[in-house]
Amino acid sequence: MSWSFSRRLRRLGAVTAALLLCLSAHVLSATVAAADTVEPGSAPPLRSISYNVCGASAACRSELDLPSWTAIVTGQARDWNADSVMLQELCHGQWESLRDALPGYQGVWTKTVDAPGCAKWSGDTGFGLGLFVKSPAVDRFSANLTVPTGQEPRAVLCARGPVQGRTTLTCTTHLAQYITPDNGSAQALAHIDSWAAGLPVTLGGDFNAGPQYAALDPLRAGTPGTGPFAEADENDRDYFTAACLEAGATTCRSGEPTAGGQKFDHVFLSARDFRTVRADAVQPDTGGAGPLSDHLLLRAAAAAESRAPSGVAGDLTGDGRPDLLAVKDDGVLRLYPGLADGRVGTPRIIGLGGWQDAAVSHRGDWTGDGREDVVARVGDALWVYPNTGSGELGKRLAMGGRPTGWTNALPLAAGDVDGDGLPDLLARSSTGLWLHRGAAAEAGNPSFAARAAVRIGGPEWAGYDVLLPGDMDEDGRADVEARDRATGRLLAYPSRGAEPLPTPRQLTGEALPTAARRLLVSPGDVTGDGSPDLWSTVASGGVEDLQILPGTATGTGTARTVGAGGWQWINSLG
Numbered sequence: 001m002s003w004s005f006s007r008r009l010r011r012l013g014a015v016t017a018a019l020l021l022c023l024s025a026h027v028l029s030a031t032v033a034a035a036d037t038v039e040p041g042s043a044p045p046l047r048s049i050s051y052n053v054c055g056a057s058a059a060c061r062s063e064l065d066l067p068s069w070t071a072i073v074t075g076q077a078r079d080w081n082a083d084s085v086m087l088q089e090l091c092h093g094q095w096e097s098l099r100d101a102l103p104g105y106q107g108v109w110t111k112t113v114d115a116p117g118c119a120k121w122s123g124d125t126g127f128g129l130g131l132f133v134k135s136p137a138v139d140r141f142s143a144n145l146t147v148p149t150g151q152e153p154r155a156v157l158c159a160r161g162p163v164q165g166r167t168t169l170t171c172t173t174h175l176a177q178y179i180t181p182d183n184g185s186a187q188a189l190a191h192i193d194s195w196a197a198g199l200p201v202t203l204g205g206d207f208n209a210g211p212q213y214a215a216l217d218p219l220r221a222g223t224p225g226t227g228p229f230a231e232a233d234e235n236d237r238d239y240f241t242a243a244c245l246e247a248g249a250t251t252c253r254s255g256e257p258t259a260g261g262q263k264f265d266h267v268f269l270s271a272r273d274f275r276t277v278r279a280d281a282v283q284p285d286t287g288g289a290g291p292l293s294d295h296l297l298l299r300a301a302a303a304a305e306s307r308a309p310s311g312v313a314g315d316l317t318g319d320g321r322p323d324l325l326a327v328k329d330d331g332v333l334r335l336y337p338g339l340a341d342g343r344v345g346t347p348r349i350i351g352l353g354g355w356q357d358a359a360v361s362h363r364g365d366w367t368g369d370g371r372e373d374v375v376a377r378v379g380d381a382l383w384v385y386p387n388t389g390s391g392e393l394g395k396r397l398a399m400g401g402r403p404t405g406w407t408n409a410l411p412l413a414a415g416d417v418d419g420d421g422l423p424d425l426l427a428r429s430s431t432g433l434w435l436h437r438g439a440a441a442e443a444g445n446p447s448f449a450a451r452a453a454v455r456i457g458g459p460e461w462a463g464y465d466v467l468l469p470g471d472m473d474e475d476g477r478a479d480v481e482a483r484d485r486a487t488g489r490l491l492a493y494p495s496r497g498a499e500p501l502p503t504p505r506q507l508t509g510e511a512l513p514t515a516a517r518r519l520l521v522s523p524g525d526v527t528g529d530g531s532p533d534l535w536s537t538v539a540s541g542g543v544e545d546l547q548i549l550p551g552t553a554t555g556t557g558t559a560r561t562v563g564a565g566g567w568q569w570i571n572s573l574g
Contacts, residue, residue, distance in 0.1 A: 038280040040080055043301035046164060046274065048084040048232075049077060050172065050204030050267050052259070052295040055091035056117035056127050060294035064286065066121050070097040072284050072292060077102065077132070080299050083163050085132040086172035086204035086267075089293075091115065093122025095130040105132040106161065110142040112153045112174075128155065129205075133170050135161035141169075141195040141346070145184045147176065154179065156188045158195050160348065166304060167348070167392055169196040173205040175215075183208055183215040189227060194345040198317025198337040198391050200273035200304075203229065206295065210262050211253040212241075220253065221271040229268035231255065232300035233279035239263075256281045259295040267300035272318065273390070274302040307389035309370040313415060313470040314338070314524040316362055316372055317391040322523035323362075324535055325374065325574035331356045335391045336563075342526045342533060342548030343562045350393050351385075354378065360574035362387075363415040363468055363478070364423025367397070368441035374574075375399070375413040375425065377406045384446040400447025401439070411436070414468050415478035418497040422449075426456075426480070428466050433457030433480075435498060454498050464491075465514075467522040469532030469551075471495075481507070481532075483520055488513035490555060508555030512536065518544065521573040525551070537567045544568040 040047075053073070054060040062069050077085050085105070087095075092109065099107040108131045115127035129142075138161035145154045158171040171192055175183040185207070192201060209215040211231065219227040233239070233255030244252035258265035258281045269277060281296040307318040314322025321338035326347070328334060333351030336344035359377040366373045366384045374385040374393060381404050386394035409427040417424040418437055425436040425448070432455045439449040467481035467490075477495035482504070484491070488511030491504035512520060512534075519537040526533040531551030537544045538559070546563030549556040 038278045038299065038301060043278055043299075044276045044303040046202075046302045046304060047080050047082045048086065048170075048202055048204055048267055048300045049080060049082045049297060050086045050088075050206075050265055050300070051076075051297045052088040052174070052206040052265060052293060053094065054089050054293040054295065055094050055121065056089065056115035058117055061117065061120070062286070062290070062292045064289055064292070066093065066097050068289075069094070069292065070101050072286060073098060074101045076282075076284055076297060076299075077105075082299075083134045084170045084202060084204075086170070086202075087130040087132075088172060088174040088206045090128065090130040091118035091121045092124040092126035092128075093118060096122065096124075098130070098132065102132055105134050106136075106138040106159060107132045108138065108140040108142075108157060108159045110155050110157045112144075112155050129157040129172050129174060131157055131159050131170060131172050133159045133161060133163065135159075135163055137161055139348075141191070143191045145175075145179060145187045147179055147184075151176070151178050154184055156191050158192065160195065160197075160199065163202075164304075166200060167390070168200045168202060171195075171201065171203045171205075173203070173207075175205070175207045175209070177208050177215075181215075182218055183213075185209075185215055185218040185227075189218050193339065196270075196337070197335060197345050197348040198319055198323065199348070200390060201229070201270040202267065203269075204265075204267040204298070204300070206259075206265050208264055210264065211255050211266075216253075216266075219268055222251070225253075228270050228272070230271040230274065230277050231279075232267040232269060232277045232298075232302065233263070235277065236279065255279065257296075258298055265295055265298045267298060269300075269302050272307050273305050275305040276301075276303040278302070309365075309372070309389075312524070313363060314372070314526075316374070316387055318371075318389055322526050323391065324521070324523060325360050325362060327355045327358055327360060327571045327574070329356065329569045329571055333358070333360065337391070338523065338526050340528075342535075342550060342560065344535075344546065348391075350391060356571060359410055359412070359572060361412040361414075361468070362574060363413040364438070366399075366413070366423050366438065366441060366446035367444045369444070373413075373446070375411065377409075377411050380404050380407045382406050382411055386444070397444075397446055400445055401450070402436070402448055409434070410466070412466055412468060414480070415470060416476070417478045417480075417495050419475070419477040419495075424478070426466055426468075427453070428461050428464070430459070430462045431455070432459050433461040433464075433466065433501070437498070456496070456499070456501050457493075465520055467520065467534070468524075469522045470524045472532060481522060483512055483514075485514045487511060488516070508552070509549070509557065510559070512549075519567075519570065519573045527551075535562075535573065537570065537573075540565075544570075 112128040138159040324336040334347040464482040490507040534549040544567040
C-alpha cells in the first residue's frame with residue numbers, strides 16, 4: 001500500500017490496526033518457525049529481500065530512530081546474505097542511511113512523491129523506491145507508470161550488473177489497484193523486458209495483489225499467467241490452496257501472508273534462469289520496540305538455472321527472438337535484444353574495447369553446446385566467442401583450421417549452408433564469395449573442416465553486402481541474400497551447398513543503396529510471420545535511425561523506425 005492510500009484506510013481504525021499488526025506478526029512468525037522456515041544455512045545461494053518499509057505514514061512506520069532502524073535492516077541483509085535488497089515506501093533519508101551502512105552494495109533510488117512523514121528521517125521528504133545490489137557496479141534504470149489523473153505516481157526501478165558472476169537485472173516496484181486493468185503489471189513488465197536485454201531478472205515489490213489476482217497474470221508463468229516469472233513462494237505447500245492440494249500440484253499461486261493477512265508482497269524470478277525457488281516472510285526483531293512496518297519482510301532464495309537454447313536463428317539471449325549486435329565507434333560491442341514487431345530493447349555492453357574495426361556475426365553453434373555463438377574478425381584473426389546462454393560472451397577461442405589471414409576478407413557466420421548439420425562461414429573478398437565449411441567441435445573448440453574453401457559466388461560479390469536470412473526454402477540449407485551497394489537492389493539466392501549459387505531472384509520493395517542506408521543486416525525472422533526481415537540504419541536530419549524492413553513473400557515491406565537517433569556512431573551491425 002502507498003502512504004496516501006494507507007492513510008485513507010487507517011482513518012477507520014489506526015489504533016486497532018496497529019494492535020492487530022503486533023499480534024499477527026507474532027502469530028505469523030510462530031507459524032513460520034513451526035512450518036516452513038527457510039534458513040540462511042540451507043537456502044539456495046541466490047538471495048534477495050523485498051520489504052515495504054512504510055517509511056512515511058505515522059500509522060505504520062517504525063518508532064525507532066534512524067541509526068537503530070538502519071542497524072536492523074542491514075542486519076537482515078547480512079544475516080540472509082542477500083544479493084539484493086528491494087525496498088518500497090522508502091524515504092530518501094532511509095535510503096541514504098542504508099547506502100552508507102551497506103559496503104559492497106550498489107544503491108539506486110527513485111523518487112515518486114514528496115511525503116511530509118519522511119521528515120522523521122531527514123530534511124529530505126523524498127519518498128519512493130530503493131534498491132541495493134551486491135555488485136561491483138550497476139547501471140540504473142527507472143520509469144514512471146501511467147496512472148489516472150490525481151492519483152499518486154508509481155514507478156519501476158532497476159539495477160543491472162553482475163550478481164554472483166552472472167549479469168542480472170534486479171528490479172523493484174510498488175503497484176496500485178487504481179491502475180487498471182492489472183495494477184500496472186503490464187506497464188512494469190514492458191520496461192523490465194526492454195532493460196533486461198535478455199538477461200535474468202529478479203523483481204521484488206508490493207504489488208497490491210494476492211497470488212491468484214488476475215492483476216498478476218502478465219507476470220506469472222503458467223496458466224492462467226502469460227508472463228515469464230516464477231514466484232519465490234509458489235512451492236510452499238503450507239499455504240497451497242485446496243485445489244492445488246487436491247490436484248497434487250508441485251507449485252501453486254499461493255504463499256505466506258505478508259500484510260493484513262494477505263500476500264501482497266512478491267519476489268518474482270525469470271523462470272528460465274532460476275530453479276529451487278524458496279521464500280519466507282519474517283518480522284524483524286526490534287527488541288520490543290514494535291514492528292518496523294505493517295508488512296513482513298519477504299526473504300527469497302533460488303539457484304541459478306542454465307538457459308536452454310531456443311533453436312531460433314539469430315537468438316543470442318535464449319528468448320526465441322533474433323538479436324542485434326552493434327560495434328560502436330568507441331570500440332565497444334553492444335547487444336540489442338530483439339523484441340516483438342522488430343523493435344530492439346535497451347542495449348548492454350558485452351565487449352569492452354578493441355572492437356572498432358571488428359566484423360561480427362552470429363549464426364550457428366560453433367562450440368557444440370547448442371547455443372548460437374558470435375564469430376568476429378578482429379584485425380587479422382578470426383575468433384569464436386562462446387555464448388553463455390543469455391548473450392554474455394565467454395573466453396574467446398581461435399577458429400581452428402584458419403585462425404589468421406583474414407585481413408582482406410569479410411567473414412560472416414552463415415549457419416548450415418551445405419546441409420551437413422554443422423555451422424559454416426561465408427567470406428566475401430575481391431575474388432568473390434567463399435564457403436568455409438565447419439567441423440564438429442572437439443572439447444568445445446571451434447574449427448573449419450579439413451577441406452579447402454570453395455568459391456560459390458563470382459567477383460561481383462565484391463560490390464555486394466552479404467545478408468543471411470536463414471533457411472527460407474526449408475531444404476535444410478541456409479540461404480543467402482545480397483545487397484548491391486551501388487543500386488540498392490536486393491537479390492535472393494537459394495543455397496546449393498558447396499556448388500555455385502544459382503541465378504538470383506530480385507526482391508521487391510524499395511531500393512536500399514548504401515548512400516541512403518549505410519548499414520544493413522538480416523537477423524532472420526524478427527516479426528514472427530515466417531519471412532526474413534532486415535534491420536537498417538537510415539539518414540535522418542543529420543543523424544541516423546534504426547529501421548526494421550519487414551519481410552514479405554516477395555521482398556520487403558514498408559520500413560518502420562525502431563531506434564531514433566544515435567546510430568551514426570555505429571560502425572557495423574551483426
